Amino acid sequence: MTTAGQSKSQLKRYLMIYFFILALSAVQFFFAYHHAEGAQLLARLLAVAFIQAALGVMYFMHLAEERRSLFLTLIPATIFVLLMMNMIWSDSFRLLHMRP
Amino acid sequence: MSESNLSTGGHAAAMEESPYAIPSRKLTMWLFLISDAVTFGAILFAYGYLRTASTDWPEPFKFNPSIMNVMIMTFILITSSLTMLLAVDASKAGDKPKTMRWLGLTMLLGAIFAALHIREWMGLIHEGVRLFQNPWGAPLFGATFFSITGLHLLHVISGIVALSVIARGFARGSLSAGHVESVGLYWHFVDVVWMFVVPLVYLVNIAR
Numbered sequence: 001m002t003t004a005g006q007s008k009s010q011l012k013r014y015l016m017i018y019f020f021i022l023a024l025s026a027v028q029f030f031f032a033y034h035h036a037e038g039a040q041l042l043a044r045l046l047a048v049a050f051i052q053a054a055l056g057v058m059y060f061m062h063l064a065e066e067r068r069s070l071f072l073t074l075i076p077a078t079i080f081v082l083l084m085m086n087m088i089w090s091d092s093f094r095l096l097h098m099r100p
Numbered sequence: 101m102s103e104s105n106l107s108t109g110g111h112a113a114a115m116e117e118s119p120y121a122i123p124s125r126k127l128t129m130w131l132f133l134i135s136d137a138v139t140f141g142a143i144l145f146a147y148g149y150l151r152t153a154s155t156d157w158p159e160p161f162k163f164n165p166s167i168m169n170v171m172i173m174t175f176i177l178i179t180s181s182l183t184m185l186l187a188v189d190a191s192k193a194g195d196k197p198k199t200m201r202w203l204g205l206t207m208l209l210g211a212i213f214a215a216l217h218i219r220e221w222m223g224l225i226h227e228g229v230r231l232f233q234n235p236w237g238a239p240l241f242g243a244t245f246f247s248i249t250g251l252h253l254l255h256v257i258s259g260i261v262a263l264s265v266i267a268r269g270f271a272r273g274s275l276s277a278g279h280v281e282s283v284g285l286y287w288h289f290v291d292v293v294w295m296f297v298v299p300l301v302y303l304v305n306i307a308r
Contacts, residue, residue, distance in 0.1 A: 010189065018182045025174050025298070029167070032303040045299035052295045060181055060288045070120040070130070078134050085145045095153035 017059050024052050129282045133289045136255075140293050143251065144300055147244040158236035159305045165223065170302050173216050174294065177256075180209035181291040188284040191270060191277035199280065203267040206287065210260045217253050221246070245301060252297055255290045262286065 031044045058064040063071055118124060151157050161167055187202035228235045229242045266283045269275030 007189070007193075011186075014182060014185050018178065021178055021295075022175065025171075025178070025295075028299055028303060029171060032167075032299075032306055033163075037308075042299075042304055045303055046296075049295050049299050053292045056181070056288055056292045056295070060185055060291075061285050066122065067120050070122065070127075073120070074130055074134055078137055081138050082141045085141060088145060088149050089152065092149045092152040096155065 013059070017055055021052050021055055024048050123278055125278060125282050126285070129285050133285060136289065137293070140248075140251070140296070143248055144296065147248060148300070150238070150240050150244055154238040154240075156237035157305070158234060158238065158241045159307055160224075160227075160229075160234075160236055161302050161305050162307045166220065167302065167306060169216055169220050170298055173213050174298055176209050176213045176216070177291050177294050180206050180213070181288050183209065184284045184287045188277070188281050191280040194277075196271060200267060200271055203263055203270075203280070207260050207263050207267075210256055210263070210287075214253060214256050214260070217249065217256075221249075248297060248301055252290070252293055255293070259283075259287050259290050 028045055028048050031041060031048070036044055057075075063074075118127070120127060161170075183202050183206045187199050187206060190198035190202055224242075224245075229245070231243045231246060232239050234242050262283050266275055266279050270277075270280055
């Protein structure tokens with residue numbers, strides 16, 4: 001059972017991460033309306049989304065507190081599969097250039 | 101003693117320790133979430149494929165009401181993740197009333213999110229967006245939009261149902277803090293998916 005002090009510091013940590021994730025969402029909306037379009041906008045938005053997701057997975061889902069072996073089993077394979085899906089883009093651009 | 105051994109009554113000498121030292125319930129939830137993440141990834145990639153291959157993809161989301169609505173929905177869902185965290189902590193501390201309060205608040209926030217989302221859908225349908233047609237451009241805009249956001253909405257609604265079942269079981273004493281934690285993992289996952297849906301579906305398609 002956690003002590004009152006531990007609970008307080010844990011709550012403080014949760015709130016810090018919560019406000020940081022909210023701030024990152026605000027940054028995404030800012031990017032969308034200022035200074036970026038197209039591929040640059042997409043890259044910036046995805047970068048922020050990955051940071052948010054990492055914080056959510058590591059701290060809200062407590063993966064950072066689990067054994068390293070669990071992290072290594074789950075995350076690299078998932079990222080690998082998602083990265084492999086990027087092979088579709090050459091076909092997508094080919095279709096775009098074939099348009100009359 | 102790891103949490104996994106508690107369920108076996110401490111017969112550690114006769115049985116191997118659970119892999120990763122977590123209960124099988126939690127490991128199963130993680131494995132399901134990984135598969136779900138890849139499913140959402142595939143759908144988002146398919147949407148990206150269609151969008152990139154299209155010369156007239158609609159960009160219909162005006163600041164008012166669409167983007168403002170999305171901002172509020174994002175705030176609500178991230179806040180519901182915080183309340184879920186607090187519910188899990190309260191359940192681990194054995195505080196039933198506190199757990200119930202935080203679970204109830206999480207469910208309420210989830211329901212508000214779902215209601216706002218359905219309201220947004222009705223607005224788009226009223227403007228003429230259907231699965232395979234819309235007044236603006238590429239016919240598959242509707243199919244991709246409704247399938248991505250619809251699948252996410254289905255996850256939110258399922259999560260609310262799951263939370264209510266877990267809350268009831270925990271209140272009665274038939275379910276443990278481990279069950280609250282597992283459903284908490286699911287709820288956080290739903291939030292993480294939304295963090296990708298917002299930029300990819302809404303923010304790259306804002307009306308300029």
